[in-house]
Amino acid sequence: MQVLRHLVPILPDExxxxxxxSDDETALLLIGKESAARGMENDERKTLTVRGSKEALASLLNGELKLQQLVRLREVHVSGSFRQLLLLESLLHLAKPYRDVG
Structure with a gap:
């Protein structure tokens, strides 16, 4: 697995x-500087929920479309704070693999 050290400064402390x-699946991702084992109690105030079709979620996670683009297109619905949304969008953008332009 590739280590993305440049993301560490913007990871949340908690x-x-x-x-x-999606319609038939749910996946939970923990983002932060703490190890996952220490923070396993799920606090809804610290949860950002992204709902959409499998295709829309795949295009988000593959870096094809940005989160706010999908929200504007009404392909996904996001529940959580705007700050959390911006953090997730920043992390996804910064984690995209570098592509040569040629």
Whole structure:
């Protein structure tokens, strides 16, 4: 697994739970500087939920479309604070693999 050390400075000190929900599946992602084992109690105030079709979530996670683009297109619905949304969008953008332009 590739280590993305450049993301460490913007990781939150406390765990942020990101719940991705489609029609038939749910995945929970923990983001933060703490180890996952220490922060396993799920606090709804620290949870960002992204709901949408599998295709929309795949395009988000593959870096094809940005989170706010999908929200504007009404492909996904986000529940949580705007700050959490911006953090997730920043992390996804900064974690995208570098592509050569040629």
């Amino acid at each position: 765990q942020l739970y990101v719940r991705f929900e």
